[in-house]
Amino acid sequence: MAPYTFELFAPYNKQAGLRLKNANARMFGLDIPMELNEQDGYWRATLDLADGIYHYQYKIVTKSWFEPEPEPALPDYTNDETKTTEENEEIRKNYHNEHEKRVQEVKERNKKREEEITFTEVWYTFVDPYATEVDERGSDDAFRSVGILIFKNGKRIVDEYEWKYDNHIPLVSNDKLIIYEIHIGDFQDRFTDVTSKIDYFVELGITAVEIMPIKEYPGEIGWGYTPRYHFAIQSTYGTTAELKEMIDAFHKHGIRVIMDGVYNHCDVSAPYTAIDHDYWFLHDPKDRVYCWGPEWNYQKYDEKYKIWPARKYVGDSIKYFINEFHIDGIRFDAATQIANDEFLRVVVEHSKQQAQDRGFGPEFYCVGEYLPDKPEYVISNGGPMDGVWHESFYWRIRDSVFTGTSSWEDLKDVIDARRQGYKNITDVVNYQSNHDHDRLLVDIGKELQIFDVDAFRRVRMAFTLQATSYGLMMIWMGAEFGEYKEKTPGIAKLDWSLIDDREDNSNAINKEQLQYYKDVIQLRKLNLALSTPNLEFIFEEENDQIMAWHRWNSPRYDPHEQGDHVVAVCNWSSTTYEKYEILNIPRNGKWYEWLNNDKEYIVANNKLTVDDFIDHTVRVFIYEVKRSEEEERVSS
Template sequence: MRHAIEFKLFAPNNKAASLIGCFSDWQEITMNKGEDGYFRAVIDLEDGVYRYKFRIQTQSSNFQPDQWVEVNDPYTTEIEPDREISVLRLKDGAKILDTYVWQYDDQVLPQNNELVIYEMQIPDFCGDQAENEDKFAFLLSKLDYLCELGINAIELMPIYEAPKQYYWGYKVRYFLALRNGYGSSENLKRFIDECHYRGIRVFLDGIYNHCEEECPLLLIDRNYWYYEYMHYPDDPANYWGPEFNYDNYDQKLQIYPAWQFIGDVVRFWVKEFHFDGIRYDAVRQLANRKFLRWLGEEAKKAAGNKPFYNIAEYIPEVVDIVGKDGEFDGCWRESFRIYGLENIAGDTFDLDKIKGSLDAKIHGYPGCTSVINYLASHDRDHLMAEEAFRTADKVEAFKRAKLGAVLLMTAMGVPMLSMGEEFGEVTCHLPNQENKLNWQLLNYQPHRDLFEFYKRLIDLRKNEPAIKSDNIEFFCEDEEAQVLGYLRWCGEASRVAVVANFSNQVLRGYEVSLEGSWRDLLTGKEVKSEGDRLVLDVKELEALVLVGLA
């Protein structure tokens, strides 16, 4: 049975367009232009899979005026890789992506303040174990590992279709198409569904500042959707490709064209794949805050009633991007990594910087969900790859890594782990190059011990309201001994104290001003204060984590 299927292409400034496809033996079908700026053609088609492209008289300045060019559909949800052609799937006379049926939409998911995020670059996470497999199927096989670790949110680095040379995917060619080589859309949905079943949220890395040079919109009418030149010519180091012009307003159609397109992109991914949050790349370069507020609201509308997290990557940091009057729920906090690394990687002990990293309110952040803290990310080396760790004695390096883990997991804010950080991955930052996880490291005791250490801390974080609160108080600031003590609490029922020794000296019989009875998280040993004084033994480069007893 045939159904009338509409093909349309938004190109208000272009003079003519036609449709070509396997259904016409690749002969041109004239498209009619409406007052709304769309070219349209209606074709009677049976259910099945079809391949097609558009031909259009371009308005882009890098071609001759009105030159005919072939372009893929900017809204295509699938690209055939060999010939780079748009793919359309029809079932029961409707356009579909796949036939997956969601199973766990009613599952209760953790709130934003409860999250421990795991940043994942899919091919590198898979390593050599899924070279020729559907990588989403491999991710499914690793869910037990991630559940054992205890994380409850996964942030996927870009999954959009992009040229192979952009390994990380931060230069997008097709904004609604899943990247070829990662796997099927059905398996991605199954992975997200199974994550939800296990109480794990999944975030999308959103690239809305720029695109790759062969993106269809560029070929159709560059200056309608993009700035003609660099948006920030004084900052060429942070120019990654043609930048969307969110200031351009079409008076005739009364729309912001770039808003319309990227809004459609966000709604598609959230509705089609049930993502639970978005990390917005390069927000400082994107700059249009009115648009960003609108886009975040559109994402939450698309998500419905479930929890959603809009996260900004804004470097260098600005506080007013988050909170009640900000455009985002939270932002990446690069200063946590900078100050943390300074104080765990060498001889530096700067109390003000450590306190500022642990308590973001000192710098004006409103609460725990307003910052995402991390020690490593895709843009920054793993701790074990930092020079101070590479050149240190191995035993000392792991002590410093565990000290950093305590700070990360007990600081005010939402912690994020870069994949492999939990077992001491040793590779360096390699932009757009393969950097596969060495899963074999888990077979070596120091790496396995670090993994177990992170497990304990993550479990503590998930089960102690104190660490998920905004409350933090410093009760010990000893510059001479290089000790910092702080208390996290939530009411009377939940208290967690940390006593961190940043020095290379063992401290025996060390007194801190802390009342009550406590249990050492790692040893299980109970200690009790005498009056308001608690006496502790603290090893070098160690942070004691003490859980309050009733």
């Protein structure tokens, strides 16, 4: 037996209690009173515990007025074909009126609670906001969800996993990130399934994975963007030990792990909403259109206890994930809605310092989702983030794939993000799709009715644009082999049969697409010019929809002592040119086409003649260095 203190920060609530049982017991016993320390605002109860697994809950006299309103948007519905237009209109009107009535009833109750303070005598039972594991069916009573506490050798532990590969091989620096965005459930169900496919990630060549939210959220299926508990992981994905094993496996192969963090809001059933709503959250949302749940109040400062409550809780959660799970970066979801650069700047600085103090991993990368993206949000321009999701790149490239280059200058702005005001290659993360958008292949089919070879070729064009543009690059899982499912917060598992070996070779186009992605990623990794800030447009023929740009690096960083040089030439038109002359090539001599078996071109008078220039393709030429030679040099 050893003493353990349960504690809950709820400084202005009147009463609090603890419910505790052995994990094997079905029901809780009598409530255990907790005492408030007025000096620090914590309720505490100290008990002697034997080693084992326990379930626990807290009870408190709530200070919240909060009751969620019904969803503001009416659901879609179709007309009843057996009824007249007038009857359908009457049904629509009645439904709308009933919905508005329910909304008003909730608003009236909330208003009454605020004015009369009648809510302060209501007891609320809930799971510890700091619980590191939650069982939603841990009790047979009305309050089923329980926190799980593992007690061993007189101490609370999370699990017994021992890290193996923290310093196994060096992890890449931020400017070498090639990111693969993944949803655990749709990739292949659980953490262990992802671990079992580690060779796939290695062969693809990516250097980082960005994992969509894994903090515990309501239900068993979803994207995780309404977290309920900020320290517990989604149990349907697996255990904390299995998550650590997965991250360890990535680190073993030099792949960094970036976690998607939701710090703007939480689920309406998160514990603090009913403990003392307005102490932790904004009373009203900043923007009702873009509101996904109670929004943390990062402006709230408690003068009595000298604390920023929301900042501390969210900061503690970030600190926990960095230390406990050895992550290498964070994506800040809905950073536009957070709208508090002071808080973000502090939490990013602390995260970087904390990661550095661990003693492994060269850097920590913090990227924000800002809509629209702007250079003022990145550190190089005085903002809080290392980089931003480059949403303007997505829209411009998508438009160019669909309709050609309707705005030549806008297109150049996103290929060379310095024209938008960004200063470092790490300032922007370029993508042709992500979880918020359908994959480009899906959009091309739905909107243009283009399929098969022509559609796949346009996707390849967009991906090669990513690889040769200014900025980092990100792949949304499945795009690399032609996954066809539309986006949905429901189940949309990757169809791995698309790259299986089939006797009839009916999936040859998917396997070829995967190989193309591998080749482009290899180009990006091996050629130093593509991870420098150097980019210039050298040829433009808007009437023909042809553009070329040059990437290079300084000779002092180059093993060939001449500087690496890459020229990308893009044909946005619907025309295939048998031969096309590109002027202003930066160097005369031999150039090799990386994605075409090192085909050799001789440039004289700074002119390159491209053969068989198919519509909607990007051709990539490397100066004086064959792909085979570069790969051999790196492997040796």
